[in-house]
Amino acid sequence: MLVRRWLDAAGITDPVLRHCYTVCAREVSALGGGRGRWSALRSAPASARPHTAALMAHGCRADACADTGPAQDRQRRLAEFAETTWTAFATGGSRDPVLHATVHTYQSLGMPLSLIEDMFTAMQRDVEFRDFATYEELRQWATQMTGGPMYGVTWAMAGTELTQAQPLVHEFAELCQLTDVLCDLSEDLDDGRLYLPLDDLDQFGVRPEDVKAKRWTPPLADLIAFEATRVTDRLPVLAAELDHTPVSPFTHALVELCTLHVAGVLSAGQDVLNRPVQPPMGDFLNVWRPVMRAVIPC
DSSP states (O other): OHHHHHHHHHTOOOHHHHHHHHHHHHHHHHGGGGOHHHHHHHTSOGGGHHHHHHHHHHHHHHHHHHHSSOHHHHHHHHHHHHHHHHHHHHHTOOSSHHHHHHHHHHHHHTOOTHHHHHHHHHHHHHHTOOOOOSHHHHHHHHIIIIIHHHHHHHHHHHGGGGGGGHHHHHHHHHHHHHHHHHHTHHHHHHTTOOOSOHHHHHHTTOOHHHHHTTOOOHHHHHHHHHHHHHHHHHHHHHHHHTTTSTTHHHHHHHHHHHHHHHHHHHHHGGGGGTSOOOOOHHHHHHHHHHHHHHTTTO
């Protein structure tokens, strides 16, 4: 019922497209326990939700190719998914509901395909993983991995009103990605990936081999606190600079959520090396409820 209302608000009447967007919404609702992305989706204006669902579903399918399953199969799966994506755009659609809805979203909203190209480039780097030498190198990857998709989602919410604010959205996304790096440190290390820049490790006297072996040291605690401060110092400033845009409630909710995550990382101490960090469900819902209520009854 909800998705039908969103489709009506977006003016999507074609039965095939309605089915495709419904599949996207269902996939998003099932991701991550139905937690983060579904709440973010519900925070968008009703008319933007079908397109937002398509962008999220497509990005998560690509991410699954690069991050899940046997490591030796990831490059092949990602290449195959990229090929089917570009074929869908070349032919104007696909029998795959998510790809068909994604093509329709990009074409109807006039979004640049460079957003998808950048995402695939970043995911390919993940598959062929190598340590990040500098923070600037991490930022470049984060802009491709998260900046493009986040800009696409905010484009669906606000259209071309965000054109001038694209650099702000990209930096905002970079810091959200750094938050994920801190929260998922243990899982990434299990997967053989260290996302913390080597220059930062060297600055604090942290040896990469110690982090990769999950050895907790005082210098590592200082390094994590330093990276956390990067998030908490800059994100509120960026959100304030986006106050004049239609996505302001969305960005302020993300700031609050990232702040909760970072606080959880700092309070976890050495446990951050052994388990991912998630805020309590109640705190999570308290962040998103005001934004979702603002768009009720849609």
